[in-house]
Structure formats: structure tokens, C-alpha cells
Amino acid sequence: MVPLTDPLSDALALLNVRAAMPSRLEAGGRWALRFEGYEHVKLGAVLSGSCWLTVEGARPLRLEAGDCHGAGGIPGRLGALRDPQIGAVLALMHRQAGRRWTVAALAAEAGMSRTAFAVRFKALMGLPPLEYLLRRRMRSAAEALRTTDRTVASVAAEWGYASESAFSTAFKRVVGHPPAHHRPGRPATGISS
Incomplete structure (x- = not known):
């Protein structure tokens, strides 16, 4: 078996995702949907066209074809993928998982000090990097x-x-x-x- 190499698949696997309910929405023109708060994660992708995503307390975000988004109780591990430095290091760790990584080497890849990297990584991922x-x-x-x-x-x-x-x-x-x-x-x- 070829090991997983994309961070989203690995993050979902680490979250122990056991089931998913896929659904599809095709819409055109001016419309809106409102999702009440819920404990589950909702992931979406814009396949064609564009839309606006508005989350309470945040600025509206325009999504274009190819963009993905998440809603609901997004765990830190998925949210970590959105962090420019930690997300980039996660992708690298997943591509080169067999490499003999050190915290110093990972921090250098993120352009951060070892301490700042280790603290932010643990805050977002719930575990120290190694x-x-x-x-x-x-x-x-x-x-x-x-x-x-x-x-x-x-x-x-x-x-x-x-x-x-x-x-x-x-x-x-x-x-x-x-x-x-x-x-x-x-x-x-x-x-x-």
C-alpha cells in the first residue's frame, strides 16, 4: 500500500473519522444558506464558479473554483492546515515521514524559532511535533x-x-x-x- 501523502487525509485519519455523509449542492444566481452551530465538521469545495462564505465574527471570504472550506466544530488538527507555517510543515512531514526530523529542522522549515514552533504546533495539533x-x-x-x-x-x-x-x-x-x-x-x- 502506498502511504497517504496529503495532510488532509492524514488529519482526518488521525481524527479517527469513521463515517461521512457526502452531499452535493448545485446553485446559481443569488441565494444563501445558513447552518446553525453543530458539533460535526462540515467540509466543502467549490467545483466551479465562486461564492461568498460568511462566518459570524469573521470577514466574508470569496471562494473560487478549487477552494475548500470547513465549518462547524473544526478541530485544531484541521485548523492547523490553514496556518501558513504549521500547515506547510505538516505537508512536508507527510511527504517525508521517514526522514529523521528534529524539532530544530522542522522549525527551520517553518522559519520559526524552535520554541515558538513547538508551542504553536502543540497548540494547534494537540501533540508535540515529534x-x-x-x-x-x-x-x-x-x-x-x-x-x-x-x-x-x-x-x-x-x-x-x-x-x-x-x-x-x-x-x-x-x-x-x-x-x-x-x-x-x-x-x-x-x-x-
Whole structure:
């Protein structure tokens, strides 16, 4: 299996999204919709044309074809994607998840000090940067073990581990059991965020 590489898919996976209700709205002319507050996340995309998005307490935003938007109780992890510095670093972390990242290297990519980066990342994501990266790696590794016949050593190497032993120790710490429990035929278990 090819690991997920776009941050939105990974953020949704980390939020443990289990169901979605797709719907489509096609409209033209002058019209408006009002959505009352609700606890669920509503994501939308403008496929063609344009529209105005007005959120109470914020300036109206013109959306064009290709723009996406969110409404409702948008968790920090999705909101983090809108932060120019943290969102860019998240995309980089997802594209190069097997790289041996340090907080200093991630902060440099964001153009921020280590402290400022770590504080903002944790505020938006709910986890320190390297813990987030570890959980992302382990979730993807668990999926690879569950859906392929690859060896644990092969999966470990893909996610930046020089030894199967180090990978197995990290995997067990995050997931709660050894990698072998994710082999085909075993019931799937979740990774908490």
C-alpha cells in the first residue's frame, strides 16, 4: 500500500473519522444558506464558479473554483492546515515521514524559532511535533502490516527505523502491542490520538 501523502487525509485519519455523509449542492444566481452551530465538521469545495462564505465574527471570504472550506466544530488538527507555517510543515512531514526530523529542522522549515514552533504546533495539533510524527508513522505502518505481506523490517525501514527492534519498541509503545498483531487475519485495533 502506498502511504497517504496529503495532510488532509492524514488529519482526518488521525481524527479517527469513521463515517461521512457526502452531499452535493448545485446553485446559481443569488441565494444563501445558513447552518446553525453543530458539533460535526462540515467540509466543502467549490467545483466551479465562486461564492461568498460568511462566518459570524469573521470577514466574508470569496471562494473560487478549487477552494475548500470547513465549518462547524473544526478541530485544531484541521485548523492547523490553514496556518501558513504549521500547515506547510505538516505537508512536508507527510511527504517525508521517514526522514529523521528534529524539532530544530522542522522549525527551520517553518522559519520559526524552535520554541515558538513547538508551542504553536502543540497548540494547534494537540501533540508535540515529534510525537505527532511518531503516531503518523505508526498508523501508516500498522496499515501496511495489516494490508500487505511485507516484513516488519521492510515497513520499519520505510518509516525511518534502522532496526526492526527499535521499530518494534516504538510501535508497541504507541499502539500497545507488537507489530505482529497487525498481520492479516488478526483483528484490527486502533491507535489513539
